[in-house]
Amino acid sequence: MSYLKKYQFWLNQKDLDPTLLNELISLNEEQIEEVFGTDLSFGTGGLRGLLGVGSNRVNIYTIRKATLGFARYIKKNHIPGNVAIAYDNRHFSKEFAKEAAMVLxxxxxxxxxxxxxxxxxxxxxxxRYFKCAGGIMITASHNPKSYNGYKAYDQTGAQLNPKDADRVIDEINQVDNPFEIETIENDLIQYIDLSMDDVYLNEVKTIQLNKVDKPVKIVYSPLHGTGKDIIPKLLKDEGYLVYPYTPQMIADPNFSNTDSSNPEEKEAYIGSISYAKEINAPVVMVTDPDADRLGIAVYHDGEYHLLSGNQTATIELYYILTQLKAQNKLPKNGFVYTTNVTTDMIKTIATDFNIEVQTTLTGFKFIGELAELNQDKGPYIFGCEESYGSLIKDFVRDKDAVQAVYMLAEIVNYVDAKGQTLIDYLDEIYQTYGYYYEYTASFMFQGLSGIEKMNQMMDHYRKNPPQIESKKLLAYDDIISSIRFENGVETKLDYPKSNVLKYYYEDNTWIVFRPSGTEPKLKVYLGTKDQSMEKAKTFVHQTSDQLKKQIDAL
Known part of the structure; x- marks a missing residue:
């Protein structure tokens, strides 16, 4: 069906939501093509997009359609159990959760x-707790307020892997009329009360490695999101000196008191750092709206320094392994999981402790899938990805900022007892293993034409590997073809197929090109290792600037 026919089809619906109808009537032709030219699709984070009318927007009809496809997938594959549903603070999240439950x-x-x-x-x-057939999380994670989304989970508690997601998509695509999807409110819909908070938090408390004195003031912000009740409760119950940043403790879909809902951006810390200065708190912790990612700011040498996701994960892993070893609890057959855009420091540290490292693609669903496959081979020790996400114990099978906050609170107080900050601790790690530095450049491509432009970029670099001055290209991975090219020889890659390219150069230097699965952007990741952080940063940013010029010229 053409986009104009889809538009007319929606316009002819007698019971169309009045707000969506008004929006539909006001669209111009370019906007009509934008919202009906394609349908929302599952990416690394499930279904995610702008709120609004149309098949390419998040609304009650696209939520119902996705849920019906998910329901048919569950029934066709005879997966036993109910479906767990949760939601964040965004516009219509609670309503969408209810719609999903009624479709089921x-x-x-x-x-x-x-x-x-x-x-x-x-x-x-x-x-996992209720032994469900799957799960649905209504969220757009760290995206701006105009977005919402839908993450689908399998019975292990991990997000759907690509194969299962494709099966769900096939079912979704067979739904011809989203306006004829039946919804019922009955006793099949059960509600999880507040008692589940303590059940979950008692599990979180089991990740503790050391009982520490707790003198360090920690400012915390949930950025108006879901961490607002859970995380302060956990830290207070455990005796940590947590100071919630009150203006951002309100569940607010407009994110009124923050300039950013993304802990990867410095604007997200403006208010909480200002508060930290007032009360002389040396640490600020910020979780994204659905509380699966954690960002940290640390006071050191007269100013607050923002840690990257790679640095936070490095600190967590090093602390966990050193403490387990000191306590003679380090398993000989355990696993650490990382991704192909995460710092090489993770593999370096784990290897130093004789721990097996498994690398996969971006998206914690891949780490969750590996953890499930390996559960009978050896214990899960740690998993992380560069985008501020980690998982310490796998009673959860997705990123868990609640666990991360709890562990970092312990580490902060542990190093404080030694007269250190997290920056000092991180520098110790660098001095031991070398100075690793990573940077991500993003290029936005809005609209339907943006997808074509990103594909053209990927085709260009697939045929023309980027040249780096003074660094010889050693190998590269074309992950959509599942092939590594090295010294003129092709070898098979054991990765899920994805439109991702990775280039390996001398001196632990690498570049990855990856179209985002959840946002209209091309991400270019760079990493290197050098004799000092200053040299590593200078090299990476010079290389990034050269790539930006190339991409802008294409």
Whole structure:
């Protein structure tokens, strides 16, 4: 069906939501093509997009359609159990969660729905705790307020892998009329009350490695999102000196008191750092709206320094392994998981402790899938990705900022007892293993034409590997073809197929090109190792500037 026919089809619906109808009537032809020219699709984070009218927007009809496809997938594959559902603070999140539950009920599938907004890791935990057939999280993670989304989970508590996601998409595509999807509210819909908070938090407390004195003031912000009740409760119950940043403790879909909902951006810390200065707090912790990612600012040498996701993960892993070894609890057959855009420091540290490292693609669903495959081979020790996400214990199978906050609170106080900050601790790690530095450049490509431009960029670099002055190209991975090219020889890659390119150069230097699965952008990741952080940073940013010029010229 053409986009104009889709538009007319929606316009002819007698019971169309009045707000969406008004928006539909106001569209010009270019906007009509934008919102009906394609349908929302699953990426690394599930279904995510702008709120609004149309098949390429998030609204009650696209939510119902996605849920019906998910329900049919569950029934066709005879997966037993109900479906757990949670939601964040965004516009219509609670309503979308209810719609999903009612679609499932109409298909004879029960659901466990959180009564109030809760973090993504608690959704994953509920799937495992209740032995569900799957899970649904209504969230757009760290995206701006105009977005919402839908993450689908399998029965292990991990996000759907590409093969299963494709099966769900096939079912979704067979739904011809989203306006004829049946919804029912009945006793198949059950609600999860507040008692689940303590059940989950008691599990989180088991990650503790040392009982420490707790003199360090920690400012915390949930950025108006789902961490607002859970994380302060956890830290206070455990005796940590947590100071919630009150203006951002309100569940607010407009993110009124922050300039950014993304802990990867410095604007997200403006208010909380200002508060930290007032009370002389040396540490600021910020979680994204669905509380699966953690960002940290540390006071050191007269100013607050923002740690990258790579640096935070490095600190976590090094602390965990050193403490387990000191306590004679380090397993000989354990696993550490990372991704092909995450710092090489993770593999370097784990290897130094004789721990096996498995590398996969971006998206914690791949780490969750590996953890499930390896559960009988050896214990899970740690998993992380560069985008501020980590998982310490896998009673959850997704990124868990609640665990991360709890562990970092312990580490902060542990190093403080030695007269150190996290920056000092990180520098010790660099001095031991070398100075690793990573940077991500993003290029936005809005609209349908943006997808074509990103594909053209990828085709160009697939045929023309980027040249780096003074660095010889050693090998490269074309992951969509599942092939590594090295010294004129092709070898098979054991990765899920994805439109990703990685180039390996001398001196632990690498570049990755990856179209985002959840946002209209091309991400270019760079990493290197050098004799000092200053040299590593200078090299990476010079290389990034050269690549930006190339991409702008294409």
């Amino acid at each position: 009920a109409a298909q004879g599938i029960g659901s466990y729905v959180y009564q109030d907004l809760r973090p993504t890791p608690m959704l994953s935990y509920a799937v």
